[in-house]
Amino acid sequence: MDGGLTSCYQRTLSKSVSCNGVGVHSGKKVHLKIHPAHENYGIKFKRTDIPESPSIPAIFSRVVDTSLATVIGQDGCIVSTIEHLMASFSGLSIDNALVELNSYELPIMDGSAGPFTRLIKSAGFRVQKAPRFFFMAKAPLKLEKNGKSVAIYPSQERRITYTIAFDHPLVKTQSYSILLTGDRFEHEIAQARTFGFYHEIEYLKKFGLARGGSLDSAVVLDHEKILNPGGLRYPDEFVRHKILDCIGDFSLLGMPIMGHIEVYKSGHAFNHEFLKNFLTQKDTWHTCALS
16 A cells, blocks of 8 residues: 555655755745754754754644745744745655754745755655654545635545636636655646736735745736746646645644545645644544554
């Protein structure tokens, strides 16, 4: 029963790797370095620009904001826009890593998880001795509100099916379903870029946000066309990026879910609300290691 799993044992990187970029909202330059970590360490973010270099575990209970991106925080220290890197960790089955950065926001890179995925793969993987644990869905669970829904159904594989619907001629309604394997994540999801509408980005910039946003870091649309000279990477790049965000958000549970996740018109905030509900509905899942 592979179910898209790369390994039933925990994994980390074989060596440290680093990159530089700019935060999409802050516009600040940031240096990011990813280190291997020991078994059962999880994913942690360490702020090297703050005295004593505090670290924050990338787990659900540390989420402090979901309005524009997924932000984690602890004791007054925050790390923002973690979802694309977290999606890469999850998509490549990396359980343990320490991420150091010298700013409060991760670099946006090209707006996708592609650069992070390539960076992690360049480090290589090391299989560890500790088993990887999973949430095993054993009964359906669905949350619906204001025309949005997120659900998990029992399944012998890890799958996400996502549907979006926008009142825009180039987006409209799009659906995509993917079995979560490392190869399929890398080739079908990781390269899909975040997207936004020109009038919304200009509005954010008036309030000091989206300072690092450009056609190099997002797909931007006006009322009738895509403004990026190269166009789209996939005909349905929009829904693929929503799956990317979903993988990143769900990774904050700390363990992968064995089940079929179905999502309709959700985003960071509603994903987070669903996860909060999921953790209270203990009759719909159990945890175990697979052999």
